[in-house]
Amino acid sequence: MTHVLASAGSTAAATSQSIIFWLLAVVSVGSALGMVIARRAVHCALFLAAIMLSLAVYYAMQSAPFLAFVQVIVYTGAVLMLFLFVMMLIGVSSRESLVETIRGQRLAAAIAGIALVVLLIVAIGHAALGPATQSVTNGSTGNITGLATLIFTTYVFPFEVTSALLITAALGAMVLAHRERLSPKPTQRDLAKQRVASGRPTPLPSPGVFALHNAVDMPALLPDGSPSELSVSSMLTRRELGDDGTPMLPPVPEESGGPGPDYDNPAGRLAGDGEPVEASTQGGADA
Amino acid sequence: MSPSAYVTLSVILFAIGGVGVLVRRNAIIVFMCIELMLNAANLAFVAFSRMHGNLDGQVIAFFVMVVAAAEVVVGLAILMTIFRTRRSTSVDDASLLKN
Numbered sequence: 001m002t003h004v005l006a007s008a009g010s011t012a013a014a015t016s017q018s019i020i021f022w023l024l025a026v027v028s029v030g031s032a033l034g035m036v037i038a039r040r041a042v043h044c045a046l047f048l049a050a051i052m053l054s055l056a057v058y059y060a061m062q063s064a065p066f067l068a069f070v071q072v073i074v075y076t077g078a079v080l081m082l083f084l085f086v087m088m089l090i091g092v093s094s095r096e097s098l099v100e101t102i103r104g105q106r107l108a109a110a111i112a113g114i115a116l117v118v119l120l121i122v123a124i125g126h127a128a129l130g131p132a133t134q135s136v137t138n139g140s141t142g143n144i145t146g147l148a149t150l151i152f153t154t155y156v157f158p159f160e161v162t163s164a165l166l167i168t169a170a171l172g173a174m175v176l177a178h179r180e181r182l183s184p185k186p187t188q189r190d191l192a193k194q195r196v197a198s199g200r201p202t203p204l205p206s207p208g209v210f211a212l213h214n215a216v217d218m219p220a221l222l223p224d225g226s227p228s229e230l231s232v233s234s235m236l237t238r239r240e241l242g243d244d245g246t247p248m249l250p251p252v253p254e255e256s257g258g259p260g261p262d263y264d265n266p267a268g269r270l271a272g273d274g275e276p277v278e279a280s281t282q283g284g285a286d287a
Numbered sequence: 288m289s290p291s292a293y294v295t296l297s298v299i300l301f302a303i304g305g306v307g308v309l310v311r312r313n314a315i316i317v318f319m320c321i322e323l324m325l326n327a328a329n330l331a332f333v334a335f336s337r338m339h340g341n342l343d344g345q346v347i348a349f350f351v352m353v354v355a356a357a358e359v360v361v362g363l364a365i366l367m368t369i370f371r372t373r374r375s376t377s378v379d380d381a382s383l384l385k386n
Contacts, residue, residue, distance in 0.1 A: 032299075109306050146342045151346055
């Protein structure tokens with residue numbers, strides 16, 4: 001009875017494993033194709049995250065829980081974040097031109113890829129791959145203990161070499177990212193002189209100080225009612241550039257009698273508000 | 288699942304990554320495709336480890352992850368330097384020795 005139950009349980013486990021395998025195979029291969037095809041670099045990074053997470057599930061299914069966690073933490077956590085950081089520094093919206101620089105290169109690359117797949121699959125088909133063993137423990141108590149035993153006994157020299165490699169990589173990244181200062185750092189005195197010489201010693205006007213809007217992308221209104229472009233951050237205006245390259249200032253609400261709200265004449269606003277009331281009373285009089 | 292299914296999947300992912308390296312122009316995406324190829328190799332290592340029933344393949348996969356992390360750090364730093372001087376990450380633009 002217990003034997004039957006155990007066999008049924010192992011069959012169910014095998015079935016669920018194969019279901020997960022095919023599901024994630026579709027996801028990972030589709031994401032890999034999407035990564036090759038997608039135009040924007042951020043979409044490629046998202047596809048790569050999907051591939052890495054599905055590979056982590058594969059590792060967990062193949063009795064490699066340590067590698068599954070390392071895959072999620074190191075790859076999806078660290079490496080992909082590094083990619084995203086560099087992407088943000090370089091310009092997240094940069095699109096790649098789809099013009100082929102070498103004629104027929106894509107077709108040749110696709111043919112080469114398919115040929116590589118066929119070659120390797122034929123090679124795998126000829127190789128005698130045995131069935132999967134049930135447990136991968138290396139004679140130790142568990143996966144992590146076995147890995148630690150191997151790393152610190154058999155593979156201790158490669159392990160030390162990787163530490164040297166990591167230190168070298170960190171130093172190399174620091175050297176490459178370092179930039180020498182070519183001009184002396186401006187002191188506070190220099191900055192003050194520069195500000196006076198620029199013709200505007202005062203701070204810039206703050207945006208949206210009027211009663212209707214206080215959003216940072218709303219320009220402040222000058223005394224004559226015209227919007228002040230200086231009050232909006234140049235980053236915000238650059239984000240909303242029009243087709244002709246000029247910043248699109250948000251529309252100033254149209255009110256009766258002027259380009260902006262007429263704060264000097266509150267009676268005008270009251271008269272404007274009173275108009276519908278007059279209309280309704282007229283309608284009432286007609287009825 | 289038999290190890291051959293996993294190895295076949297890793298072959299497919301590896302080939303797609305290789306095609307991406309050949310086709311794409313943006314150096315960041317080329318790097319991502321190299322990462323995909325390394326990941327595919329890791330999947331094959333883990334499958335072989337399961338097939339043989341010992342942990343050597345998983346240790347090798349762990350080392351591959353470490354080397355990939357170091358490679359990404361240096362590669363992205365080089366990419367930043369190239370972008371700082373040339374304002375572009377296209378692999379076609381970095382051809383100073385060519386002309």
